[in-house]
Amino acid sequence: MSWQQRTSWAIAAFFTAALILYWGSLRYPPVFDDGQLTERFLRSYASTLFRFDLRWFSYATFGWVYEALGRDWIWQRLLNVLLHAAVATTLFLFLKRLFAALLPQDQTAPAWHAFFGALLFLAHPAAVYGVAYLMQRSVLMAALFALLSLRLFLEGLLRNKWHWFIASAAAYFVAVFSKEHCVMLPAVAATLVLLVRGWSFLNLRQLALPFALYAAIALLVTLKAKGLLGTRYEPFAEAAVRQLAESDHSADQFDAYPLSVLNQGLLFFRYLATWLLPWPGWMSIDVRPVFPSHLMSWPQAVGLAAWLAWPVAGTVLLLRRGRVGLVGLAMLAPWLLAITEVATVRVQEPFVLYRSYLWMSLLPAAIPAAVARLRPGWGLALLAAAGLALLPPFFDRLGSFSSEFKVWNDAVLKNTDARAPFSDRAWRNRGVAQYKAGRYPEALADFNQALKIDARSALGWMTRGTLYMRAARSEEARADFDRALELDPRQAEALARRCVVLMRLKRLDAALADCLAAADLSPDNVDSYTSLGMVRALRGETLEAELQYRRALQLEAKDGDAHYQYGVLLRGLGRIAEARPHFAAACAAGVQSACKAAGVH
Incomplete structure (x- = not known):
């Protein structure tokens, strides 16, 4: 069998394995930030050309x-799975070419090592957080095109042809x-130069074009994100910092950033440990470190201190090239790509597994060194056994996405230290899942626990108020x-819902004021306008x-509440035929x- 045929079979294996592994999850519901995928969001991107x-x-x-294909989530999930298979394929092609270039004395081992490296990445439990979490398609695509960029750059290094470098910059x-x-990807490309060619002033001249293109692109995206650098950019970061201050932490703007860097230094090794020893007990959709x-x-x-020493050790190994140099690459690539974690203040979401999908994709570069002392057959057997060992934790993690309750119950069970900032979120979101399932007493208990952890959370009070509102406990809801x-006078959602409660209490003027403020x-x-329509109808202002x-309905054409309330209005006006649809x-x-x-x- 020719090498082209073997490569084709390997690629087919990746796509087949991805479909088999994730097939049962294609009907899973959206969770957490997947709620951003409203019809308005989808239509806005479907109808526009590229924007910066x-x-x-x-x-x-x-x-x-x-x-x-419509809004059925199965198609969005299927695309995520196919993108994951494409990432594994691109990783295989990159590693295969890299191993063959650095280890020319080996005949077949480099291809097998690349194959198993990509397969281990494909079946890794931590990768589930990039695939099953729909909104994280962004990290799948970033990883895919980052690896493609490195593969093209590597080809340019080996062939010394400019068009490969230009294609790499486009990717x-x-x-x-x-x-x-993935803005730090050019730094990983620089490590490839040292690994493949070694240090030479000639490289500086020959590679000026691709690195100039990389720099221009990196500058562009950095300017787009400039308001985030060194700031508390996360949606509820201010609340999390305030919670820290009330727990006797130093939490002013000057202190928050260096403490965040300090925290990320340690958390880098937690990410690394999770990928090297993927125990499900270390993983959830919402990990809350102290x-x-x-x-x-x-x-x-x-x-x-270890985080600062890590790139020094990695560089020493990289400069030795060969198998040892590959270990250096496996050390440096995650560290360089994860530098973005120290670019901002990370308090609300300091540890998120889906981002590590991008950073840790090059860990398999260390495989040739890891099995070097074993006979070829034993080395491949060990890699196959490692792949089989990943399956139980893989299915455990995938199963946690099967319902909104399971994903947040998993987070509650994993986050047992209430000192961690924003640790109330898992309780609150599990409560929302309980509420949606009709388990109101359990939902109320979760909301109460969330408020016990952080009684100054405006979102916590608003969420419990919503349960009271749905249970017709209007005074408690108000x-x-x-x-x-x-706590947060500009919380539009709370204003819109208080508007509904005030309507029930027959305080229509106050209700109208709240609804107008919410819409503004x-x-x-959508809810703001639906509530505003209701209060207008009660005031007799039917037009x-x-x-x-x-x-x-312009904002969300399939919103159930808006359709129902509009139907009620039309029926009341005697326009029965218009109300039925x-x-x-x-x-x-x-x-x-x-x-x-x-x-x-």
């Missing part, structure tokens, strides 16, 4: 799939505009919404009410009270 917006390429694929452009966290209280905190201070708005603060929020429902749409969206009105039984 961060993550445009990855987000545009959601719109393209929606436009071509890098797509990578950084899929997810900006934040350091001062610059000499244990064990973060030791972790930072009190919780009042408290949420004391969040002009893209204005109809305009608000239409506005809501809205009741049918609301019924299709899961609003049970609409089904009878639509004649669906």
